[in-house]
Amino acid sequence: xxxxxxxxxxxxxxxxxxxxxxxxxxxxxxxxxxxxxxxxxxxxxxxxxxxxxxxxxxxxxxxxxxxxxxxxxxxxxxxxxxxxxxxxxxxxxxxxxxxxxxxxxxxxxxxxxxxxxxxxxxxxxxxxxxxxxxxxxxxxxxxxxxxxxxxxxxxxxxxxxxxxxxxxxxxxxxxxxxxxxxxxxxxxxxxxxxxxxxxxxxxxxxxxxxxxxxxxxxxxxxxxxxxx
Amino acid sequence: xxxxxxxxxxxxxxxxxxxxxxxxxxxxxxxxxxxxxxxxxxxxxxxxxxxxxxxxxxxxxxxxxxxxxxxxxxxxxxxxxxxxxxxxxxxxxxxxxxxxxxxxxxxxxxxxxxxxxxxxxxxxxxxxxxxxxxxxxxxxxxxxxxxxxxxxxxxxxxxxxxxxxxxxxxxxxxxxxxxxxxxxxxxxxxxxxxxxxxxxxxxxxxxxxxxxxxxxxxxxxxxxxxxxxxxxxxxxxxxxxxxxxxxxxxxxxxxxxxxxxxxxxxxxxxxxxxxxxxxxxxxxxxxxxxxxxxxxxxxxxxxxxxxxxxxxxxxxxxxxxxxxxxxxxxxxxxxxxxxxxxxxxxxxxxxxxxxxxxxxxxxxxxxxxxxxxxxxxxxxxxxxxxxxxxxxxxxxxxxxxxxxxx
Numbered sequence: 001x002x003x004x005x006x007x008x009x010x011x012x013x014x015x016x017x018x019x020x021x022x023x024x025x026x027x028x029x030x031x032x033x034x035x036x037x038x039x040x041x042x043x044x045x046x047x048x049x050x051x052x053x054x055x056x057x058x059x060x061x062x063x064x065x066x067x068x069x070x071x072x073x074x075x076x077x078x079x080x081x082x083x084x085x086x087x088x089x090x091x092x093x094x095x096x097x098x099x100x101x102x103x104x105x106x107x108x109x110x111x112x113x114x115x116x117x118x119x120x121x122x123x124x125x126x127x128x129x130x131x132x133x134x135x136x137x138x139x140x141x142x143x144x145x146x147x148x149x150x151x152x153x154x155x156x157x158x159x160x161x162x163x164x165x166x167x168x169x170x171x172x173x174x175x176x177x178x179x180x181x182x183x184x185x186x187x188x189x190x191x192x193x194x195x196x197x198x199x200x201x202x203x204x205x206x207x208x209x210x211x212x213x214x215x216x217x218x219x220x221x222x223x224x225x226x227x228x
Numbered sequence: 229x230x231x232x233x234x235x236x237x238x239x240x241x242x243x244x245x246x247x248x249x250x251x252x253x254x255x256x257x258x259x260x261x262x263x264x265x266x267x268x269x270x271x272x273x274x275x276x277x278x279x280x281x282x283x284x285x286x287x288x289x290x291x292x293x294x295x296x297x298x299x300x301x302x303x304x305x306x307x308x309x310x311x312x313x314x315x316x317x318x319x320x321x322x323x324x325x326x327x328x329x330x331x332x333x334x335x336x337x338x339x340x341x342x343x344x345x346x347x348x349x350x351x352x353x354x355x356x357x358x359x360x361x362x363x364x365x366x367x368x369x370x371x372x373x374x375x376x377x378x379x380x381x382x383x384x385x386x387x388x389x390x391x392x393x394x395x396x397x398x399x400x401x402x403x404x405x406x407x408x409x410x411x412x413x414x415x416x417x418x419x420x421x422x423x424x425x426x427x428x429x430x431x432x433x434x435x436x437x438x439x440x441x442x443x444x445x446x447x448x449x450x451x452x453x454x455x456x457x458x459x460x461x462x463x464x465x466x467x468x469x470x471x472x473x474x475x476x477x478x479x480x481x482x483x484x485x486x487x488x489x490x491x492x493x494x495x496x497x498x499x500x501x502x503x504x505x506x507x508x509x510x511x512x513x514x515x516x517x518x519x520x521x522x523x524x525x526x527x528x529x530x531x532x533x534x535x536x537x538x539x540x541x542x543x544x545x546x547x548x549x550x551x552x553x554x555x556x557x558x559x560x561x562x563x564x565x566x567x568x569x570x571x572x573x574x575x576x577x578x579x580x581x582x583x584x585x586x587x588x589x590x591x592x593x594x595x596x597x598x599x600x601x602x603x604x605x606x607x608x609x610x611x612x613x614x615x616x617x618x619x620x621x622x623x624x625x626x627x628x629x630x631x632x633x634x
Contacts, residue, residue, distance in 0.1 A: 055531070105230060
């Protein structure tokens with residue numbers, strides 16, 4: 001069976017000369033569909049870089065990154081944009097919602113890019129708002145929502161198109177403990193009920209406790225892996 | 229629709245910058261509208277100065293007469309032509325003239341001059357000779373009336389009522405002729421070439437003096453609608469362009485004026501171009517500021533799968549809205565300023581350009597194209613100015629943009 005994600009000997013270097021930093025060094029990792037995996041490590045260990053490579057936001061200097069059997073490291077332009085749009089959902093540490101769009105419009109945006117009809121979009125937006133517990137707040141703009149509510153919108157946006165995988169880069173870093181747990185419970189439930197694959201980059205204990213698989217990174221190398 | 233909403237709302241994220249950029253674009257538009265109105269007004273004054281002072285909007289001359297003003301080239305049937313012209317529905321006035329070189333002498337001095345024999349009654353419908361009289365009176369048909377320009381009167385040291393002697397030769401027999409006149413009027417057109425050289429006497433007197441009975445050299449014409457003057461398809465031109473006569477509008481008679489008008493058009497184009505170039509730099513600067521401010525958002529938009537073309541579309545849509553708002557205010561302001569100056573005029577003092585005096589105020593002229601073509605032009609230029617920032621935004625690398633957000 002082909003793994004959902006497969007990185008083979010992936011390296012990524014930033015800078016040059018004395019300022020050169022090897023963010024990832026020959027990292028090989030496979031993730032199966034339906035996993036709830038956390039890439040764990042201290043700051044600068046290469047977690048976010050690996051997540052960005054898996055998500056096609058960055059390209060490796062060497063190695064391949066396959067998602068659903070397709071090497072996304074070779075993709076560029078519209079093909080890569082479309083691939084990200086249709087297969088990957090992103091959740092960022094800083095929420096990164098579009099401030100001038102309402103919660104509903106933020107969720108709707110990717111579906112619009114996919115050419116989904118307005119009627120279907122509306123139904124899906126309502127469904128997603130219900131799932132993340134934000135029913136009734138659809139018209140609020142990000143500035144009118146709390147940090148936790150904004151991150152819920154980000155989760156809803158990431159899931160709205162039923163992507164193959166959701167990549168979450170330190171999703172709880174800007175949230176208080178209670179809000180973070182509440183959000184993680186939502187994601188965990190989605191993983192269990194809908195079979196959505198989640199990959200986190202984190203050093204948050206709350207995520208580490210809930211993840212089924214932990215991949216420890218240090219200095220750009222996989223230090224160890226654990227199943228919980 | 230969401231892209232439109234996104235673009236529209238983005239404009240109001242930094243209201244001060246949007247207002248300043250709109251002001252820049254709107255002021256460029258209103259400047260070009262008002263400037264074009266002023267240019268049209270100036271052209272109108274120049275054409276009016278040229279055609280209404282003396283030349284007329286069109287002329288019928290004996291064939292070849294205008295080449296060197298040879299007095300023997302006459303219109304023997306001028307009264308017949310004049311009569312036909314007066315029955316032409318497009319003609320407002322037609323006045324016959326005799327034009328001959330002569331020497332004029334007073335008791336103090338003498339000078340060379342161009343003598344115009346004119347019909348006082350018809351000339352008032354064609355030229356502004358009567359309006360240019362500042363002392364004495366316009367010709368009334370009396371035999372010995374003569375009018376001089378101010379500089380010539382000063383040269384000859386004459387005053388109203390003083391005697392003047394014209395010396396010339398008859399057209400056919402070339403006999404020297406002399407005739408005594410009394411100064412009846414002083415005129416001042418403005419252009420010194422006219423005031424220093426022209427003398428006006430009655431047409432009948434000129435016919436007898438130069439032995440041109442029943443003849444004239446030129447018929448100056450004024451139309452009811454001045455625009456028809458340069459229509460080469462005009463029936464009048466077809467009728468009177470034959471072996472013995474030639475009929476032409478002022479643009480053919482004064483080709484330098486045509487060149488000058490063309491130059492005026494280029495001036496508007498060049499000034500407008502410079503104006504919009506400066507505005508474009510402002511627009512590019514503003515768009516870049518806007519992009520840098522939201523760079524993380526472009527990172528997010530690209531991360532979630534927005535194609536580069538859609539990013540370009542978003543920025544261009546913002547630029548389009550910016551242009552629309554700017555054009556709205558630019559048009560309103562441009563309209564009211566143009567209307568104001570079209571009624572009050574812009575005081576220009578008195579200046580002479582190529583022998584044409586621009587006197588008093590220039591009233592701006594409003595034309596529909598100023599309010600249709602110019603805004604379209606401004607909108608297109610705004611979009612062109614936004615292309616570079618749009619391309620920049622479309623090429624933003626998501627990872628780099630997202631790092632800037634943290």
